[in-house]
Amino acid sequence: MFEAKTLMFIYVETPLHAGSGRGLGAVDLPIQRERVTHYPIIQSSGVKGKIRAEVRQRNGWRDDSAEVTALFGKAGEEGASAAGAIAPGDARVLLFPVRSLAGVFAWTTSLHALARFQRECALVGLNFPWLDGLSEPPEDPATALIGINSALKAGESVVLEEFSFRPQPNEAVARIGEWIAQHALPPEYTYWQQELPRKLIILPEDYFRDFITHGTEVQTHVRLDPDKKTVQTGALWTTESLPVDTLLYAPLMATRSRVDGTKWSAGDVLNVLRETLHGQRVQFGGDETTGQGWTTVTLAGGGQ
Amino acid sequence: MPNLLDIPIPLQSAQTFRDHKGITNPGLIFDRFAPDWSGQATLKKDGLEVVRSAAEKADSALLQGWNARWEAVVRAANAEPFSLKTDWRFIAGLGRKGSLEVGFTFHRYGFPILPGSSVKGIARAWALIEIGQQVNPASLKKLDEILSADGDRDSAERRQYEAWKAQQPKVVQGLADDFRGIFGTTAAAGRAVFFDAIPARVPKLELDVMNPHFPQYYRGEAPPTDWQSPVPVYFLTVAPGVSFWFAVGWRGALDAGQQLRDRAKTWLVAGLTELGAGAKTSAGYGYFVPPPQLAQPAAVTSPSVQTAQMVQPAPTISSATPTPVPGAPSMPSEEPVWRTGTVREYQPGPGRGRLMDDETGDELRFDREAITEKGWSPGKKHKVHYAVVHREGQTLVVEVRRA
Numbered sequence: 001m002f003e004a005k006t007l008m009f010i011y012v013e014t015p016l017h018a019g020s021g022r023g024l025g026a027v028d029l030p031i032q033r034e035r036v037t038h039y040p041i042i043q044s045s046g047v048k049g050k051i052r053a054e055v056r057q058r059n060g061w062r063d064d065s066a067e068v069t070a071l072f073g074k075a076g077e078e079g080a081s082a083a084g085a086i087a088p089g090d091a092r093v094l095l096f097p098v099r100s101l102a103g104v105f106a107w108t109t110s111l112h113a114l115a116r117f118q119r120e121c122a123l124v125g126l127n128f129p130w131l132d133g134l135s136e137p138p139e140d141p142a143t144a145l146i147g148i149n150s151a152l153k154a155g156e157s158v159v160l161e162e163f164s165f166r167p168q169p170n171e172a173v174a175r176i177g178e179w180i181a182q183h184a185l186p187p188e189y190t191y192w193q194q195e196l197p198r199k200l201i202i203l204p205e206d207y208f209r210d211f212i213t214h215g216t217e218v219q220t221h222v223r224l225d226p227d228k229k230t231v232q233t234g235a236l237w238t239t240e241s242l243p244v245d246t247l248l249y250a251p252l253m254a255t256r257s258r259v260d261g262t263k264w265s266a267g268d269v270l271n272v273l274r275e276t277l278h279g280q281r282v283q284f285g286g287d288e289t290t291g292q293g294w295t296t297v298t299l300a301g302g303g304q
Numbered sequence: 305m306p307n308l309l310d311i312p313i314p315l316q317s318a319q320t321f322r323d324h325k326g327i328t329n330p331g332l333i334f335d336r337f338a339p340d341w342s343g344q345a346t347l348k349k350d351g352l353e354v355v356r357s358a359a360e361k362a363d364s365a366l367l368q369g370w371n372a373r374w375e376a377v378v379r380a381a382n383a384e385p386f387s388l389k390t391d392w393r394f395i396a397g398l399g400r401k402g403s404l405e406v407g408f409t410f411h412r413y414g415f416p417i418l419p420g421s422s423v424k425g426i427a428r429a430w431a432l433i434e435i436g437q438q439v440n441p442a443s444l445k446k447l448d449e450i451l452s453a454d455g456d457r458d459s460a461e462r463r464q465y466e467a468w469k470a471q472q473p474k475v476v477q478g479l480a481d482d483f484r485g486i487f488g489t490t491a492a493a494g495r496a497v498f499f500d501a502i503p504a505r506v507p508k509l510e511l512d513v514m515n516p517h518f519p520q521y522y523r524g525e526a527p528p529t530d531w532q533s534p535v536p537v538y539f540l541t542v543a544p545g546v547s548f549w550f551a552v553g554w555r556g557a558l559d560a561g562q563q564l565r566d567r568a569k570t571w572l573v574a575g576l577t578e579l580g581a582g583a584k585t586s587a588g589y590g591y592f593v594p595p596p597q598l599a600q601p602a603a604v605t606s607p608s609v610q611t612a613q614m615v616q617p618a619p620t621i622s623s624a625t626p627t628p629v630p631g632a633p634s635m636p637s638e639e640p641v642w643r644t645g646t647v648r649e650y651q652p653g654p655g656r657g658r659l660m661d662d663e664t665g666d667e668l669r670f671d672r673e674a675i676t677e678k679g680w681s682p683g684k685k686h687k688v689h690y691a692v693v694h695r696e697g698q699t700l701v702v703e704v705r706r707a
Contacts, residue, residue: 013377014420014500057556097412099332101317101324104363104413154324162313162336164320188376191369217412220400221421226432226444243412281380288555289488290420291499294377 002087002253003266005124006274009184009298010042010091010248010284015217015241016293018042018285027218028237034090038213039113040242042091042284047250048072050284051088051273058276070262071269085257085269091250092116095180095200097243098211101159103151106201107177107245108160110208111137114176120251126301129179134172137204142166145202147174152201161215163207173200183300184247186279192245217243241285241292252299274299310339310347330358330509331410334540338403349538351404352511356540359509362414367506370413374502374549381497381553382565387504388548388576388592392678393512393541395590396422398583406539416507416542417500418581423550424498427568428487430575435483438476451483454491486568496568497553504547505642512541545676545705547595550576595702640691640702647686659688659704668692670701677705 018041023030032041052072061067073084094117095107111134121128134145144165146152150173157164177197185193203211223235242248252273257264264272278299285293311318313336321327321337334355341347378385396418400407411417432444432451441447453465469477488494517534520526552569559565573594575581580590643661645668650657655672670690675682682688687707692699 013373099329099412099414101320101327101329101332104329104366154320154327157316157320159317159320161332162317164314164317189373191365191372195366195369219419219421224425224429226429226448245412281377283381287421289494289497290424291378291381291497291551291553292420294381 002255004254004270005301006252006270007120007124007126007300008047008088008091008250008252008277009300010250010282010295011185011298012242012244012246012248012295013281014291014294015219015243016042016246016285016295017239017241017287018046018293019239026238027240029239031216031240031242034092037112038209039093040212040216040246041093042248042250044088044090044250046284047088047091048086050282051086051277054280054282055272055276058280059272066259066262067272070257070259070264071272074259082259085255085264085266086273087253087255089120089251089253091248093212093242093246094184094249095245095247096208096212096215097245098160098215100152100154100199102154103199105245106152106158106160106199107196107247108201108203108208108211110203110205112205113208114202117249120249121301123251124301126183129172129175134170134202138168140166141204141206143168144204144207145170145173147171147177147197147200149174149198150201151195151198158201160201160203160211165201165203165207167201170202173202174198176200180247184249184298186296186298189296215243217241239287241287270299310341311337312340313337326361327358328361328363329414330355330362331412331414333358334402334404334408334410341404345535348404349511352538352540356509356511359414359507362506364506366413367415367503370502371504371549374499378499378551378553381499381551381555382558383497383499383551383553384569385549385551386569386573387595388550388573389595390542390544390546390548391591391593392544393510393589394546394582394592395512395539395541395584396582398539405537408540411500411502415503416509417502418548420498420500422581423501423572424487424496426575426579426581427496427498427552427572429579431479431483431487431571433579434571434574435476435479438479439472451480452489454489482564482567485564486571493555495555496565497555498568498572499551499553501548501550503542504549507546508543510541510543511538513538541589543676544678545703548592640693642689642691644707645688645690647682647684647688649684650682652681657682659690659701666699668699668701670704674701674704676703680706682706 018032019029020032022028032043033039034041055071056063056068069082071084071086074082094113095109097105098108100106118128118130142165144158144167146158146167146169148169148171152158153167158167174197177200181193181196219239221237221239222231224230225232254266254269256266257269277297280297282295282297283293284295287293327333338351339347375385396416397407397409400409409417409419432448436444436447450465450468453461455461469480486494486496513536515534515536516522518528518532519535520532521528550572552565552572554565576592579585582590584590645659645661648658648660657670658667659670660667688704689707690701691703692701
């Protein structure tokens with residue numbers, strides 16, 4: 001039984017490759033995705049592993065210390081193993097950036113993505129501003145919702161990559177943008193906080209799915225022969241990653257510590273995470289040595 | 305602007321593209337709004353020209369916000385950012401597939417970047433050369449294989465590496481271990497983190513052309529004869545004199561004295577100034593230079609001097625290590641202010657001149673080192689953009705370029 005819950009936002013600042021191994025498709029090294037919706041994710045085991053490494057390192061705790069065991073559990077002989085007090089969920093996509101003819105790029109989302117997000121918010125006791133007017137998708141399949149003062153309008157349309165949409169201004173969009181900017185973006189992000197309500201767009205589900213499926217970053221890599229400066233045989237590969245300005249969120253759930261000797265309540269457990277991670281820069285996923293996967297982590301809400 | 309029907313995308317999008325004037329993402333135009341030039345090859349150049357002029361209107365507020373965020377990220381990774389300027393034109397991603405025949409690496413924000421993986425490759429290539437100068441290997445590839453040995457301590461591959469190392473002088477042993485620590489092997493990740501290099505201010509793009517005179521010969525169809533028509537191939541480049549930010553971070557705690565991280569940075573700077581980045585480095589593209597050192601403006605690093613120094617095998621590490629590390633300027637104070645002015649006088653002989661600021665009317669002196677475009681002598685009444693920094697109560701002109 002989980003006694004305390006919070007939401008962890010992960011704002012992507014350099015391309016993030018949470019890899020799923022070798023792919024059989026067009027990209028050699030694809031990213032992790034949900035089976036059914038094909039939304040990009042970071043699997044919960046990856047999220048937990050990263051949290052563990054960060055908490056351990058930032059607090060200077062040993063891997064077998066009582067604190068780490070209490071938070072993350074321990075595998076061992078029968079009778080000596082214990083479950084951890086923290087259970088993260090998969091990190092899912094809320095906002096996905098797509099290039100725009102006006103305003104350089106847009107943060108896109110869909111009603112489906114927002115509805116799932118709202119469900120998680122309710123779970124952790126966050127009040128996400130959802131308006132009735134938004135719950136019905138517009139009838140015209142190419143209509144997208146934008147804020148009243150949107151920066152995305154080029155003439156009478158919004159053009160994302162080479163696709164054009166009929167924009168429909170809606171008050172709720174800017175309000176949602178402001179809410180996300182306030183809760184999920186670190187305070188020093190003044191520029192990005194101001195831009196988010198102006199560049200947020202709610203796309204029809206099919207288009208959003210197309211963008212998150214085909215609009216990720218695909219980088220081509222080669223390895224050069226140091227003598228000839230030509231590509232070595234077989235050394236050309238492509239890597240997929242989540243682009244800069246993607247916003248992910250993952251629920252964090254906690255129980256009281258199950259290990260004898262530590263008297264942490266579920267609230268204490270989340271407090272440890274909040275103090276260690278809130279507002280910090282954390283690196284997720286692969287290719288760390290080429291500067292990939294840097295994010296800012298923000299914890300919001302803490303329903304009991 | 306190409307004809308509407310020549311852009312092979314949905315008509316509504318093409319129409320918006322034609323009618324909307326404030327497009328600020330040149331990368332998007334380059335990738336998606338290129339004209340179909342199959343019937344008329346000149347459209348290729350027009351398409352690139354649209355991209356080039358859009359780059360002049362790129363969003364500088366966004367670039368500033370991005371610069372600040374980038375700096376916060378690299379500092380979180382224990383890096384000290386430093387800047388280098390393009391010496392001559394620079395092309396990243398020429399080989400990428402693009403509808404205009406030649407590629408170019410644009411960030412999603414529409415600015416040119418040099419990806420972290422390229423940055424790391426350049427530093428690594430230079431490190432190999434530097435170690436190679438000491439040990440004279442049969443080939444650098446062989447040396448690379450030895451240095452990248454994987455496996456546990458007592459595996460055959462590692463034993464081979466240890467045996468090789470034992471025969472080397474102390475200096476090489478140290479360099480070899482540094483190399484493995486910094487760049488890693490496939491068994492253990494490197495400790496150094498090489499970040500994407502990003503422009504420090506809105507960069508200017510320029511069109512360039514290569515003009516193969518014997519196209520049929522290169523396609524293997526005919527001997528190289530004079531009656532073949534040359535086919536100009538246009539491509540995009542970053543203009544000379546554009547500053548980029550670079551950063552080398554470190555995973556985990558920094559080593560004592562930060563020597564390893566600083567060595568990684570030294571190797572990177574040497575690679576960027578000596579080997580160059582991106583495409584066509586053997587034709588002079590892609591070389592970087594440190595920004596002019598304000599204390600000794602005359603001692604602007606000249607690549608030729610360093611190259612001469614590098615060719616001779618150097619006896620010790622200290623002299624083998626090139627010195628153009630530009631210190632680590634903190635970002636805001638080093639950033640020059642750009643203004644416009646009019647040239648009053650310029651003497652090409654001594655390379656000195658005066659210019660007057662268009663707004664304030666102040667008269668300032670400048671010298672040849674400040675002129676971005678090599679070999680350009682600004683004439684009287686020429687309009688110029690120039691960059692000034694304030695130092696010890698004086699206003700110094702550090703860069704002058706054509707307006």
